[in-house]
Amino acid sequence: MPLKQRLLTPGPTPVPEETLLELAKPVFFHRTAEFRQLLGEVLRDLQTIFCTKNQIIPLTSSGTGALEAALVNSVPAGKKVICLIAGRFGERWKNIAKAYGIEAVVVSVPYGQAVQPEQLQKALADHPDALAVCATLSETSTGIGHDIAAFGRLAAATPAILIVDAVSGLGALECRTDDWHIDICCTGSQKALMLPPGLAFLSVSAKAWQAIERHPAPPSFYFDLKKARKSLENNDTPYTPAHTLIRGLRVSLKKILAEGIENVWKRQAKYAQAARAGFQALGLELFPAQPNNALTVVKAPPGIDSTVVLTRLEQQYGLKLANGQDTLKGKIIRLAHMGYIDQFDILAAIAGVELVLHAMGHPVEVGKGVAAAQRVFATS
Amino acid sequence: MPLKQRLLTPGPTPVPEETLLELAKPVFFHRTAEFRQLLGEVLRDLQTIFCTKNQIIPLTSSGTGALEAALVNSVPAGKKVICLIAGRFGERWKNIAKAYGIEAVVVSVPYGQAVQPEQLQKALADHPDALAVCATLSETSTGIGHDIAAFGRLAAATPAILIVDAVSGLGALECRTDDWHIDICCTGSQKALMLPPGLAFLSVSAKAWQAIERHPAPPSFYFDLKKARKSLENNDTPYTPAHTLIRGLRVSLKKILAEGIENVWKRQAKYAQAARAGFQALGLELFPAQPNNALTVVKAPPGIDSTVVLTRLEQQYGLKLANGQDTLKGKIIRLAHMGYIDQFDILAAIAGVELVLHAMGHPVEVGKGVAAAQRVFATS
Numbered sequence: 001m002p003l004k005q006r007l008l009t010p011g012p013t014p015v016p017e018e019t020l021l022e023l024a025k026p027v028f029f030h031r032t033a034e035f036r037q038l039l040g041e042v043l044r045d046l047q048t049i050f051c052t053k054n055q056i057i058p059l060t061s062s063g064t065g066a067l068e069a070a071l072v073n074s075v076p077a078g079k080k081v082i083c084l085i086a087g088r089f090g091e092r093w094k095n096i097a098k099a100y101g102i103e104a105v106v107v108s109v110p111y112g113q114a115v116q117p118e119q120l121q122k123a124l125a126d127h128p129d130a131l132a133v134c135a136t137l138s139e140t141s142t143g144i145g146h147d148i149a150a151f152g153r154l155a156a157a158t159p160a161i162l163i164v165d166a167v168s169g170l171g172a173l174e175c176r177t178d179d180w181h182i183d184i185c186c187t188g189s190q191k192a193l194m195l196p197p198g199l200a201f202l203s204v205s206a207k208a209w210q211a212i213e214r215h216p217a218p219p220s221f222y223f224d225l226k227k228a229r230k231s232l233e234n235n236d237t238p239y240t241p242a243h244t245l246i247r248g249l250r251v252s253l254k255k256i257l258a259e260g261i262e263n264v265w266k267r268q269a270k271y272a273q274a275a276r277a278g279f280q281a282l283g284l285e286l287f288p289a290q291p292n293n294a295l296t297v298v299k300a301p302p303g304i305d306s307t308v309v310l311t312r313l314e315q316q317y318g319l320k321l322a323n324g325q326d327t328l329k330g331k332i333i334r335l336a337h338m339g340y341i342d343q344f345d346i347l348a349a350i351a352g353v354e355l356v357l358h359a360m361g362h363p364v365e366v367g368k369g370v371a372a373a374q375r376v377f378a379t380s
Numbered sequence: 381m382p383l384k385q386r387l388l389t390p391g392p393t394p395v396p397e398e399t400l401l402e403l404a405k406p407v408f409f410h411r412t413a414e415f416r417q418l419l420g421e422v423l424r425d426l427q428t429i430f431c432t433k434n435q436i437i438p439l440t441s442s443g444t445g446a447l448e449a450a451l452v453n454s455v456p457a458g459k460k461v462i463c464l465i466a467g468r469f470g471e472r473w474k475n476i477a478k479a480y481g482i483e484a485v486v487v488s489v490p491y492g493q494a495v496q497p498e499q500l501q502k503a504l505a506d507h508p509d510a511l512a513v514c515a516t517l518s519e520t521s522t523g524i525g526h527d528i529a530a531f532g533r534l535a536a537a538t539p540a541i542l543i544v545d546a547v548s549g550l551g552a553l554e555c556r557t558d559d560w561h562i563d564i565c566c567t568g569s570q571k572a573l574m575l576p577p578g579l580a581f582l583s584v585s586a587k588a589w590q591a592i593e594r595h596p597a598p599p600s601f602y603f604d605l606k607k608a609r610k611s612l613e614n615n616d617t618p619y620t621p622a623h624t625l626i627r628g629l630r631v632s633l634k635k636i637l638a639e640g641i642e643n644v645w646k647r648q649a650k651y652a653q654a655a656r657a658g659f660q661a662l663g664l665e666l667f668p669a670q671p672n673n674a675l676t677v678v679k680a681p682p683g684i685d686s687t688v689v690l691t692r693l694e695q696q697y698g699l700k701l702a703n704g705q706d707t708l709k710g711k712i713i714r715l716a717h718m719g720y721i722d723q724f725d726i727l728a729a730i731a732g733v734e735l736v737l738h739a740m741g742h743p744v745e746v747g748k749g750v751a752a753a754q755r756v757f758a759t760s
Contacts (some may be wrong), residue, residue, distance in 0.1 A: 004441075009409045011620060022402035023624075024609065027576055029389045060578055061602065062440050062619040068602045099601040158590050190620060196407055198440055198578040198622030219599040221479040223443065223446045239442035240391065241569060242578030320409050 003318030008349050009286065010140040010168055010295045010322055012190040012197055013339035019251045021268050023244055024222060030243040036235035042246055045231075045253040046201055049261050050170065050185055053179035054203040057228045062240045063167030063188030066200035066346050068096050069223035070163045070184040074132060074211040077101035078218070082110075082123045082160070084115040084151070088324045088325055089165055093134035100219060103230075103369040106132060111328065114290040117150035123316060129266035131211065132161045133184075133234065136200075138169030138292045139323055145173065145292025152179035161208050167191060167200075172268045172294045172338035183208035189245060192264075192338040194252035252340075270295045270376065271337040271346055278334075278350035278373030282357065282364050287332050295336040301362055305330045312356045319352040343377050383698030388477035388729050390520045390548055390702055392577055393719035399574060401626055401630045411624045416615035422626055423612075425633040426581055427640050429573075429612050430550065430565055432557035434583040437608045440622045443547030448476050450543045450564040454591040457481035457599070461512040462503045462540070464488075464495040464531070467520035468705055468740050469545055469732035473514035480599060485510060497530035497589040506620030511591065512563075518549030518672045523714065525553065525672025532561035541588050547580075547654045551636060552648045552674045563588035568746035569625060572644075572674065572713065572718040574632035578622045580668045584609075601740035606621055632720075648673045650756065651717040651726055652750060658730035658753030659715075662737065662744050665711050675716040675720060681742055684712045692736045699732040 007014045011250040015351055028035070041058045044154040050056065054071045059065050063156050071093070075081055077100055083093040085108040097104040109115050120133065123224070132135060133155045138145055161183035166175055171186065171192030190197035204212070204225065212218070212225055223241070256264055272293035284298040300306035302347045306323060306329045313319040322334040335349050350369040357364045387394045409414070423436045430436065439445050451473070455461055457480055463473040465488040477484040487503050489495050500513065513535045518525055528544055535542040541563035546555050550565065551572030558566045563585040570577035584592070584605065592598070593607055602619070611618045635643055652673035656666060664678040671677070680686035686703060687710045693699040702714040715729050730749040737744045 005406065005408075007407060007409060012407045015407045020404040020406070023401040026385065027387060027392045027395045027570075028385075029387060029392065029702075030577075060440070060442050061445070062621070063443070064619040065602045086649075096601045099604070100599060101597070129752070190407075196619045196622065196624040197410075198625060217479075217481070218479060221476045222478070222603070228648045232539065239444040240568070240577045241442070242576065242625075243392070243580060244576040245622075255513070308531070322409075 005080070005347055006320065006348055008319060008321050008335055008337070008345065009189070010127070010334055010336035013194065015194055015196060016252060016255060016340045016342065019248045022248045022251045024269045027244060030240060038250060039246060040235040042250050042253060045257055047096035049253065050177045051175065051179065051261070052185070052203045054177065054205050055229060055232065056203045057225060057232065057240065058237060058241060058246070059200040059223065060198065061200050062197060063186065063200050064092065066186035067092060067165055067224060068185055069225055070202055071096050071102065071132070071134065072100050072163060072223065073218045073225040074184065074208055074215060076215050077292050080105060080125060080127060080130045081134055082107060082120070082130045083203055084120060084133065084146070086113060086115050086136065086142065086144055086146070087111055087139040089139055090136045093165070112119060112144065112287050112289055113188050114144040114146055117154060118146055120151055120154050121351065124154055124160065128158070130160045133164070134163045134356045137164055137166040137175055138173060138294045140168040140295060141328070142293055143288040143292065143297030144290050146181065148175065151179045156181040161211050169292065169294045169338070172264065173292055174265045177203055185322065187341060191251065194339045195245060195249050195257070196247045199249065200254050227233060252295055268338060270373045271341070271343065273294060273333055274343065274373040274376035275337060275346050275350070277376050278369040282354060282369040294338040295334055297332050297334045299332055300330070301357070304360065304362060306333050307362070309333060309353065310372050313352045316356070317352045318351055321349060326333050347373055385698045385759065386700065386725055386728055388573070388701050388715055388717070388718050388721070388725065390714055390716035393716060394573065395576060396720045399628045402628045402631045405627070407624060410620060413621060417712060418630060419626060420615040420743055422630050422633060425637055426584065429633065430557045430583050431555065431559065431641070432565070432583045434557065434585050435612065436583045437605060437612065438579065438617060438621060438626070439603065441580050442577060443580050444472065445603060446566035446568065446582045447545055447601065449605055450566055450582055451476050451512070451597045452600050452603065453605040454541060454564065454588055454595060455482050456595050459483065460485060460510045461505060461514055462487060462500065462507060464500060464513065464515045464526070465601060466493060466495050466524055466526070467491055467519040469583060470753055473545070485521055492524065492667050493526040493667055494526055497527055497534060499596060501529060501530055501587065502532050504534055504538050504540065508538070512541045512543050514543045515545070515548040516554055517544055517675045518553055519583055520548040521708070523668040523672065523675050523677030526671050528555065528562065529560045536561040538575060541591050547691060549672065549674045549718070552644065553672055554645045557583055564633045569629060571646065573629065574635070574719045575629050580631065593708065599732065640718040648718060651721070652676055653725065654723065654756035655717060655726055655730070657714055657756050658749040661752035662734060662749040667718040671683050674718040675714055677712050677714045679712055680710070681737070684740065684742060686713050688740070689713060689733065689736050693732045696736070697732045699729055701729060714718045727753055
């Protein structure tokens with residue numbers, strides 16, 4: 001039998017069968033009352049998942065398109081933003097700012113660490129002219145999570161808006177857009193929202209709209225948020241959206257809403273707890289100092305190249321986990337457990353790692369990691 | 381029986397069943413040798429369809445994203461472009477230029493007319509400092525087609541690059557990117573390429589790359605073409621692409637290649653000839669003075685609101701044709717026949733229009749339009 005495939009990477013993530021079938025339905029015209037009704041429904045459902053009353057804007061792009069839209073619509077060239085950087089995705093904020101001539105004040109920590117609220121507090125005090133703070137909810141490159149609630153309290157006391165890259169994590173991790181004072185919250189379709197890539201979404205607060213309206217001339221056409229807002233008055237988009245993906249998203253969102261977003265967060269917390277316990281029982285060390293619940297990242301054992309482990313997992317067992325990127329390649333293993341994943345998928349991943357390490361001659365007791373994870377699931 | 385639906389709008393267009401099923405397959409990881417092989421294959425197939433040896437760059441966006449990428453990567457703010465405008469999509473070139481502080485020299489004609497090569501010749505003579513000419517292959521809003529080959533000969537003799545919006549039309553209409561000196565040719569996935577919306581593509585000539593390299597600092601991050609080119613050295617993309625759509629596109633492109641792109645153009649020409657004959661036999665007048673073969677646009681008969689006709693076609697017969705936009709709403713009927721459409725779909729559309737006009741008391745001889753169209757198909 002060909003190997004059964006299990007996708008356990010931090011994006012794209014598996015998509016529910018019902019959603020996949022929805023994507024196979026005949027294509028339809030999008031300038032209709034039916035589609036406007038559909039788009040309106042999906043955006044309302046997303047508000048529940050974002051925990052916001054703010055307007056949500058859909059974009060046909062990768063998640064990066066939403067990050068770019070957030071920054072360039074609200075911060076003019078020559079102005080200053082504070083970029084909180086704990087990994088590759090935090091770096092993206094700095095790179096977008098640079099591309100648009102926005103001055104980036106960098107607050108960074110070594111990979112594996114999380115930026116602490118005190119660091120932001122100092123940066124805000126040193127740079128009272130900063131127009132925005134750019135943060136990352138789940139830094140997928142290292143597995144750390146940030147205390148966005150604390151960042152939000154700090155930014156809310158200043159004129160700066162808080163922009164959060166929640167591409168990886170929103171829908172899996174606690175993210176209370178309104179309560180946490182997130183002014184622009186960005187996400188993508190291919191992570192916890194259980195859809196293929198191609199759509200991005202962002203929520204915009206009143207404070208952020210004020211910043212956007214103050215911007216004299218945003219260098220933006222395709223990502224013009226004011227134009228998007230105007231179209232949304234009729235549940236429409238300025239340009240042809242990836243409308244079949246929006247139809248599919250409706251199906252995936254209903255699953256999240258049926259469970260309840262807070263229940264999803266709790267389930268994800270349990271998954272993370274189980275995955276950490278499983279790996280640690282095998283003697284593997286967690287990489288992030290402040291891990292988040294969307295994925296579990298562990299260091300490869302000393303003397304073992306994680307690339308070899310990951311290749312074997314894929315080729316022998318159909319288990320697709322992710323490697324580290326850039327300087328972390330070969331050094332870590334990233335197991336994502338957000339989206340359409342259940343507890344047995346996590347057991348499968350840990351079982352696979354046990355088998356591969358054992359076959360490579362690394363001293364692991366086969367079954368020990370799985371048992372440790374299962375014990376977590378056995379507790380209510 | 382619920383009505384059988386026929387989508388005959390100029391985008392989105394119907395998608396072949398095999399492609400739809402491909403879109404329902406499980407999601408996979410994209411940073412793999414398999415996906416790089418797939419992306420390379422799709423881009424090579426697109427070169428055949430674009431009739432180019434130039435690099436083709438994929439974008440996860442609407443077609444408008446490709447237009448924006450083309451213009452902002454090659455023309456700095458404060459510099460000049462010539463925009464050839466014959467309708468709503470031509471207007472978009474001017475609007476993108478405006479959003480980025482690029483000076484747009486407008487060469488326009490009334491809706492329903494096509495910009496003539498002499499007009500471009502004069503504009504190029506008057507504006508030798510223009511860095512680009514922006515044109516539209518098929519102006520879908522009116523149904524006209526432009527003589528891109530003539531535009532290309534004129535632009536090629538100057539330092540200006542020729543940028544063509546071929547979103548609606550490429551893959552249905554003759555479009556010889558290299559022979560016609562199109563420096564940047566833009567298209568989208570949801571028209572003649574027979575895929576849902578979500579992907580855009582552009583080809584870039586050596587002359588265009590020189591313009592892009594001369595640009596001191598393109599205001600672009602997500603749409604940065606130099607970065608995209610660098611990633612494509614490994615058949616990769618800078619950000620997560622809509623990879624399931626790319627997998628689906630492979631299936632649709634193979635259909636085009638199996639028929640042969642020149643044969644598709646010929647078939648489309650026949651479709652257009654039949655549609656025109658059919659409508660004219662009913663006494664309907666063509667709207668465009670210089671029609672293209674991707675869609676047929678006719679005026680509503682005097683005293684008849686096309687919105688009423690189109691609503692009846694949809695509600696009574698499941699035939700979804702398109703209305704005019706903005707000032708043309710209620711005045712024209714647009715029947716698209718590009719992509720996954722066959723001759724009987726065209727007969728169905730004409731038969732539906734006959735039935736609706738007849739029921740509305742308009743003097744038409746039922747069957748006359750269909751017979752006229754059929755006679756075109758009966759000739760080889």
